[in-house]
Amino acid sequence: MAGSKEIENPGSKFAQVLDASARLPGVRIDRAAYLRTALKRYCSAEQIQLAIAQTPTAAGIPQSILEKAAKTSIRFETAKVTGLSTAAGIPGGFAIAGTVPADLAQYFGHIIRITQKLAYIYSWPDLFADDEELDEATAGVLTLFIGVMFGVQSAQTGITKVSTMVASQVVKKLPQKALTQGTLYPIVKKVASLLGARMTKQIFANGVAKFVPIIGAVASGGLTLATFRPMARRLEKHLASLELAEPQSETHAPGHHLALEVGGEDPDPAES
Template sequence: MNHQSQDKLYATTLQTIGAVSKLPVVRVDREEFLRRQFAGSPHLDVILLSGPQAVYTAESLRKRADSIIRSSAAKTSLASFATGLPGNPAVMVAAGGVDVAQYFGFAINLAQQIAYLFGEDELFDGGGQLSEAAQIRVIAYLGAMFGAAGAAALVSQTSKQVGSNLGKKVAAQALTKTAWYPLVKKVGALVGKQVTKKTVEKTITKAVPIVGGVVSGSLTYVTFRPMGNRLADTLMKNLNGELDGELELNAEFAAKFNEVIDGKDIHEIE
């Protein structure tokens, strides 16, 4: 992937995240979600304060994630089918765009549920907005869902569970000047590639009324469950310390990296 195409795909990802994060269906309230999931637990207070991982094993939380993923996949498929009903060629592209927005909206919704299940902090701020640090977390989650190379490392870097304080890191200096920005950009570009791919898929399935809706919904269900499972597996491994945690870049590499970051791809740094 050359530098120009990477920039374009990364921009597509940021644009998509920015757009779908405004959809009402996307945001998950952490406390409400945990109260619902652990309503019968005698340890609910601890769960709300410190996260489910403070009470339960990573493996048992992974089993709980399965039911959440199944439910979310079914809801997403039904929504995909509904947007597939219009068969008028004049609205085909528009319908495809709506379906893609819903697809990624539900993906971010599911990512929050899985992340909160494994002890991560609230993604949205009090005003319902995504900070720059939160956008990076979304990129990490979506990257893991799509199996993007480097996504697991990015999840580890942004995770509360390995003690990283992403908000302070981003606030301390511009994101483009942080040593791990190329990893963010690389994973973000791979997510952008998926956005483009899904847009084409969804637009094509809208060409045939009813049948297009069935195909679209089926494709969504088939792809959505593995996506959720990948993220759940990644977060479980992170809790168990199986992912690389806070890896330190050596000073020489980091300095060189920050000098050329605005004009080079990570693979061009020797």
């Protein structure tokens, strides 16, 4: 009976994976610390401070520099996820949130990390609130970001609409109402359902190796540039094309929450 409910409600299954992954140590990125690290190779201290206080585009940082920083972050996260360990550092061992396998949660943890980094490079507001819970608006935006990575067309439409809404605000923040009960909510639900449909009952019974074709190789340690990196690049290209990434756009206040970087921050691009 429980199994049939899981199959009938794939959107809730994806939400469960997203929530479990967001709780893992090191998944949440400190926006200010990340921008400081990502931009230090290319920008003056003054530019970096303005990028943190406002956004990289408001600081006048050229798209070419933002793209270099984004690619460095993609390489870093690809290397980390390629060396994925299914058990290390996971509170509760292999069973997270009751039914989510550790390897699946860790993989999506790296996806959430790269979505935050690319969002902050391309002038999105801080995604996580002060509290430890994943709020609905952030979950909605992350769902759309991940949908773009997996090639879901409606996710691209949704992210474009969110970008326009954020760009039009005086104080930059996620459009809470639109994402949780308004015009964007149906899109978020549709994308979550499409993503969750790939997570069959067998995934949660036997592990991530059943998630074919995108992450089937994770359990055997075979995840390479053929999966994670192209997906991240797809998101990077879409974010770079949006209104928020246009030069001189105004932005939000700096991020203020703390993220635990288990694997360390991105290396200095000069060393890449």
